[in-house]
Amino acid sequence: MSFFPDIPKIAYEGPSSKNPLAFKHYNPEQLVEGKPMRDHLRFGAAYWHVMRNGLSDPFGAPTALMPWDDYSDSVSNAKQRADVFFEFLDKTSIDFYCFHDRDVAPELNDYTKSTEALMEVTSHLLQHQQSSGKKLLWGTACLFGHPRYAHGAGTAPDARVFAYAAAQVKAAMDATQALDGLGYVFWGGREGYGSLLNTNMKREVEHLAMLLHMAVDYKRAIGFTGQFYIEPKPREPSTHQYDSDAAACLNFLREFDLLGDFKLNIETNHATLAGHTMEHELTVAINAGALGSVDANQGDTLLGWDTDQFPTDLYGTSKVMLKVLEMGGFTTGGLNFDAKRRRESHEPLDLFHAHIGGMDAFARGLKIAAAVRADGRIDAFVKNRYSSWDAGIGQHIESAKPTFAELADFVANNPEPALASGRQELMENILNELI
Numbered sequence: 001m002s003f004f005p006d007i008p009k010i011a012y013e014g015p016s017s018k019n020p021l022a023f024k025h026y027n028p029e030q031l032v033e034g035k036p037m038r039d040h041l042r043f044g045a046a047y048w049h050v051m052r053n054g055l056s057d058p059f060g061a062p063t064a065l066m067p068w069d070d071y072s073d074s075v076s077n078a079k080q081r082a083d084v085f086f087e088f089l090d091k092t093s094i095d096f097y098c099f100h101d102r103d104v105a106p107e108l109n110d111y112t113k114s115t116e117a118l119m120e121v122t123s124h125l126l127q128h129q130q131s132s133g134k135k136l137l138w139g140t141a142c143l144f145g146h147p148r149y150a151h152g153a154g155t156a157p158d159a160r161v162f163a164y165a166a167a168q169v170k171a172a173m174d175a176t177q178a179l180d181g182l183g184y185v186f187w188g189g190r191e192g193y194g195s196l197l198n199t200n201m202k203r204e205v206e207h208l209a210m211l212l213h214m215a216v217d218y219k220r221a222i223g224f225t226g227q228f229y230i231e232p233k234p235r236e237p238s239t240h241q242y243d244s245d246a247a248a249c250l251n252f253l254r255e256f257d258l259l260g261d262f263k264l265n266i267e268t269n270h271a272t273l274a275g276h277t278m279e280h281e282l283t284v285a286i287n288a289g290a291l292g293s294v295d296a297n298q299g300d301t302l303l304g305w306d307t308d309q310f311p312t313d314l315y316g317t318s319k320v321m322l323k324v325l326e327m328g329g330f331t332t333g334g335l336n337f338d339a340k341r342r343r344e345s346h347e348p349l350d351l352f353h354a355h356i357g358g359m360d361a362f363a364r365g366l367k368i369a370a371a372v373r374a375d376g377r378i379d380a381f382v383k384n385r386y387s388s389w390d391a392g393i394g395q396h397i398e399s400a401k402p403t404f405a406e407l408a409d410f411v412a413n414n415p416e417p418a419l420a421s422g423r424q425e426l427m428e429n430i431l432n433e434l435i
């Protein structure tokens with residue numbers, strides 16, 4: 001039985017194709033820098049957006065057509081959604097997926113029943129994984145949707161809510177391990193606050209660290225080998241989230257001695273909400289040896305919220321792929337489309353257009369990034385810009401850590417340094433030339 005009877009398996013037809021249901025650039029086996037595109041890009045689909053996002057907004061009802069869904073909280077409905085999802089993964093050639101516990105299985109307002117439902121759906125997902133070869137990039141627990149988490153989960157003022165969150169993470173980790181998940185994400189949905197008048201920030205942050213330490217202990221106890229990630233986001237739903245950006249997350253992990261067990265999952269729209277570029281966030285993570293995975297989407301510069309749009313901006317995808325290539329590629333992580341269609345794009349067909357577009361935009365980004373590296377002019381300029389550190393006084397400063405007095409002596413006895421150009425416009429022109 002097919003849930004998308006009118007949609008063929010999407011094939012690569014090349015840049016001259018006008019077929020909306022074909023890849024123009026994503027050619028999974030094509031080698032780039034000696035490695036197949038699919039291994040560079042490691043695309044993932046987000047279960048919550050593909051299967052569970054009705055596309056409602058604060059002003060209007062859901063619009064998405066989901067003819068396969070009876071909207072019941074039954075396990076049979078959940079299993080049928082999984083069948084639809086795996087047909088979608090097959091037809092789009094997306095190799096990985098990500099989920100929250102409550103996307104794949106119902107929240108039944110009873111911990112034991114919800115956990116049993118999750119485990120039942122998990123065995124169904126496992127069968128699909130085994131017959132299709134698709135893999136779970138990461139799992140996570142939804143610790144922000146249910147009203148019990150209105151004040152936070154790991155940072156809840158009520159200790160019983162903290163305990164519930166811990167119990168839910170335990171079950172979600174069990175499910176992720178049963179599915180051989182390559183990772184597990186902690187995104188601090190409501191781990192933040194609206195007002196300091198009613199909040200003990202220090203206590204909340206310490207509790208969040210405790211929750212993560214418990215997760216590390218549990219990971220060791222059950223022998224789960226996936227990578228843990230924290231996903232930074234500055235606000236929304238909380239006014240201030242504790243995991244606001246890559247630097248804040250790294251500081252938190254370092255302060256609470258968690259850096260050895262966590263990497264970062266960086267999302268483009270979260271970077272821009274934090275007032276950074278995506279490449280800034282990626283660079284901060286890479287410099288700390290902590291870039292794990294990417295939630296691939298983009299925001300709208302005219303809107304100040306997490307619009308989670310599909311990535312179509314080639315500058316954006318090129319800059320992401322430059323960073324990924326520079327780091328030597330993903331190991332456990334990948335490019336998860338944490339992206340949703342616009343409310344007006346409500347047909348199942350739009351799911352295909354959206355993912356094809358995102359995949360092609362990243363395939364082009366990969367080819368452009370490889371071209372920038374092969375061209376070498378940008379790299380050579382940057383290397384040369386710092387060349388005064390490779391010899392003479394620069395080398396001496398880096399290696400011998402001289403005193404201020406020594407440097408004052410050097411300055412007094414040498415001519416004023418000549419001002420060099422940063423050539424930003426030239427660098428931008430070279431990138432444009434290669435796009």
Ligand code: XLS
Pocket residue numbers: 100140185187231233267295306338
């Ligand atoms: C929300 C986040 C969320 C995480 C997973 O803004 O991006 O979807 O990726 O909990």
Ligand code: NI
Pocket residue numbers: 187231267295338
């Ligand atoms: Ni995300």
Ligand code: NI
Pocket residue numbers: 267269270306308338
């Ligand atoms: Ni997001």
